[in-house]
Amino acid sequence: MQTPENRSKCRSRVLISGASGGLGKAFAVECASRGWDLFLTDMNAPALETLAAGLRRSYNVDVITHACDLTDLDARLALFERIRVNSLRFWCLVNVAGIDYEGPFFEQSSQQIRTILRLNIESTLDITHAMLKFRDPCATFRIINVASLAAFYPMPVKATYAASKRFLLDFSLALREEVRSMGATVTVLCPAGMPTTPLCIEAIEAQGWMGHITTMDTGRVADKTLNAALAGRPMVIPGWVNRTLQLLGSIVPARLVAALVGSRWKSAQQKRSLDKQPAMP
Amino acid sequence: METRISEKTVVVTGATSGIGLAVAEELVRSGASVIGIGRSAERCAAAQAGLHRLNPEPWVAYLTADLSVQGEVRGLGNQVRDLLDTWNRQALDGLVNNAGTFSYWLTLTADGVELQWAVNHLAAFLLTNTLLPMLQAAPLARVVTVSSGSHYNARLDWNDLQLRRHYNGLQAYGNTKLANILFTREMNRRLGEESTVRAFAADPGLVKTDIGMKGTPGIVSWVWKLRRSGGITAAEAARGICYLLTEPSIQDVPSSYWKHGQPKAASHEAQNCLNAARLWKISSQMCGLPVEECYANA
Ligand SMILES: NC(=O)c1ccc[n+]([C@@H]2O[C@H](COP(=O)([O-])OP(=O)(O)OC[C@H]3O[C@@H](n4cnc5c(N)ncnc54)[C@H](OP(=O)(O)O)[C@@H]3O)[C@@H](O)[C@H]2O)c1
Numbered sequence: 001m002q003t004p005e006n007r008s009k010c011r012s013r014v015l016i017s018g019a020s021g022g023l024g025k026a027f028a029v030e031c032a033s034r035g036w037d038l039f040l041t042d043m044n045a046p047a048l049e050t051l052a053a054g055l056r057r058s059y060n061v062d063v064i065t066h067a068c069d070l071t072d073l074d075a076r077l078a079l080f081e082r083i084r085v086n087s088l089r090f091w092c093l094v095n096v097a098g099i100d101y102e103g104p105f106f107e108q109s110s111q112q113i114r115t116i117l118r119l120n121i122e123s124t125l126d127i128t129h130a131m132l133k134f135r136d137p138c139a140t141f142r143i144i145n146v147a148s149l150a151a152f153y154p155m156p157v158k159a160t161y162a163a164s165k166r167f168l169l170d171f172s173l174a175l176r177e178e179v180r181s182m183g184a185t186v187t188v189l190c191p192a193g194m195p196t197t198p199l200c201i202e203a204i205e206a207q208g209w210m211g212h213i214t215t216m217d218t219g220r221v222a223d224k225t226l227n228a229a230l231a232g233r234p235m236v237i238p239g240w241v242n243r244t245l246q247l248l249g250s251i252v253p254a255r256l257v258a259a260l261v262g263s264r265w266k267s268a269q270q271k272r273s274l275d276k277q278p279a280m281p
Numbered sequence: 282m283e284t285r286i287s288e289k290t291v292v293v294t295g296a297t298s299g300i301g302l303a304v305a306e307e308l309v310r311s312g313a314s315v316i317g318i319g320r321s322a323e324r325c326a327a328a329q330a331g332l333h334r335l336n337p338e339p340w341v342a343y344l345t346a347d348l349s350v351q352g353e354v355r356g357l358g359n360q361v362r363d364l365l366d367t368w369n370r371q372a373l374d375g376l377v378n379n380a381g382t383f384s385y386w387l388t389l390t391a392d393g394v395e396l397q398w399a400v401n402h403l404a405a406f407l408l409t410n411t412l413l414p415m416l417q418a419a420p421l422a423r424v425v426t427v428s429s430g431s432h433y434n435a436r437l438d439w440n441d442l443q444l445r446r447h448y449n450g451l452q453a454y455g456n457t458k459l460a461n462i463l464f465t466r467e468m469n470r471r472l473g474e475e476s477t478v479r480a481f482a483a484d485p486g487l488v489k490t491d492i493g494m495k496g497t498p499g500i501v502s503w504v505w506k507l508r509r510s511g512g513i514t515a516a517e518a519a520r521g522i523c524y525l526l527t528e529p530s531i532q533d534v535p536s537s538y539w540k541h542g543q544p545k546a547a548s549h550e551a552q553n554c555l556n557a558a559r560l561w562k563i564s565s566q567m568c569g570l571p572v573e574e575c576y577a578n579a
Pocket of ligand 1: 318
């Protein structure tokens with residue numbers, strides 16, 4: 001079992017990817033508030049450093065930052081090299097970094113589609129593989145992968161993204177069984193929309209009351225997910241409405257769900273473009 | 282030792298709209314010099330031009346800073362000092378910690394702090410501490426922090442001060458307004474009875490401003506529109522704040538909480554000195570200030 005004592009003895013850390021984004025930052029703050037030392041990575045170096053300084057001040061924890069583009073293999077190798085050279089050890093890995101681009105498949109550029117696959121799938125697997133090697137031998141190794149509620153359904157307009165999250169969901173559940181004997185656990189988080197950026201908030205607003213009841217603040221999600229990981233639970237779906245949706249989704253045939261999601265998206269899209277039109281005098 | 286109002290210099294945060302702008306207007310009308318602080322360079326320039334039209338006599342300047350970012354709050358210290366130097370003034374006679382914000386969803390700032398906690402409480406705490414030497418250089422100086430009647434329902438949860446794990450926008454707002462009063466009380470206690478600097482927390486009442494409509498969901502804006510219709514104007518609210526800034530006779534009145542120029546009993550929670558001391562320590566730590574520093578000369 002992971003106890004604060006053996007953790008501080010080894011000074012092992014939590015690695016969080018996508019740490020300066022909405023959910024990643026919430027994980028970083030929640031971990032720091034629990035007194036855990038951190039290793040944060042994201043693209044934007046100044047943002048990472050500002051966050052790290054804030055966490056050091058507020059919670060008196062040790063924070064290392066490493067800014068890099070995780071879709072780039074060389075950047076990932078440099079990250080692993082830094083960890084190796086400094087003999088850093090980890091008892092927890094939170095894979096938050098992930099991306100989606102607005103719009104239907106054919107309207108996205110091929111570069112955008114590659115980036116979704118590289119970040120959501122390739123880099124998550126690569127980091128997980130490397131971090132298993134750097135795990136703290138005197139602690140249970142906790143892996144948290146951030147999938148999405150979108151992982152449960154084929155999602156028109158988010159076809160690539162949703163499928164990439166499905167990949168992470170299945171991968172996580174299978175890996176969980178493989179690493180059990182190594183003293184590791186895997187917890188996959190499947191959140192609905194979270195109000196992290198103005199764009200996300202606009203999308204939540206566009207869904208009306210449905211948006212409101214399915215939306216959950218990042219702080220609550222991070223707290224609940226870390227508790228679930230410490231308890232070794234396989235999956236977290238924050239919010240009972242979302243759990244119900246997932247249940248319904250699992251009963252109804254996939255192509256029906258896809259048709260339903262598609263039509264809901266269309267009406268939300270229409271409402272949004274209506275809102276944007278200037279009011280008639 | 283009285284400084285004439287035309288020789289006074291006051292810093293007002295959130296001076297680009299609502300109550301803060303009204304306070305700046307009233308000060309400028311009476312001839313005081315004003316350093317306004319706002320987050321948008323455009324709105325700062327517009328407010329400055331407006332104040333100049335009201336009365337071209339006093340010095341007026343605006344500094345742009347996002348008060349949710351601690352680095353920018355800290356940076357204001359030198360900027361204010363530079364302004365005082367160019368105006369050939371030795372001291373600050375007042376600081377109005379007015380900037381405030383409401384956030385329906387949990388938002389974490391660049392420093393990893395809940396947005397309302399950062400802007401409504403920590404920025405006031407840090408800016409006051411940063412400007413304190415300039416305030417102490419004046420014969421008499423006032424720090425007025427704009428609190429609110431919403432503090433009456435608030436109660437701090439020391440295990441989750443910023444309500445990160447159980448966020449509710451209104452509850453988080455009330456907590457920051459309670460923190461404003463606790464900060465004011467502890468500040469006065471630390472400064473001691475002989476201090477020339479006095480802090481007050483002001484309850485402006487219900488005021489017709491746009492605070493509940495900035496970046497909030499449609500329904501919340503609508504509720505605020507309805508609610509504020511029963512409120513007073515920002516200019517009326519500003520009067521009570523300017524009274525606390527300038528009235529010499531209240532220097533020794535022990536009350537920390539005031540509404541419309543009258544002392545008022547704050548909530549039970551707000552009167553707890555232990556909470557005030559505890560909050561001060563935590564706030565110092567969150568702002569990177571020396572935790573045990575005490576300003577009392579005794
Ligand atoms: N209205 C009421 O009924 C009421 C009641 C009790 C207490 N209060 C308190 O009164 C104070 C003023 O509120 P108000 O009603 O006048 O609201 P307001 O009109 O929205 O004014 C708030 C001011 O703060 C500024 N501000 C917000 N976030 C900032 C940030 N991150 N950095 C820098 N400046 C920032 C705003 O700038 P922008 O101009 O750029 O938006 C604006 O100048 C607040 O502390 C509020 O809690 C209000």
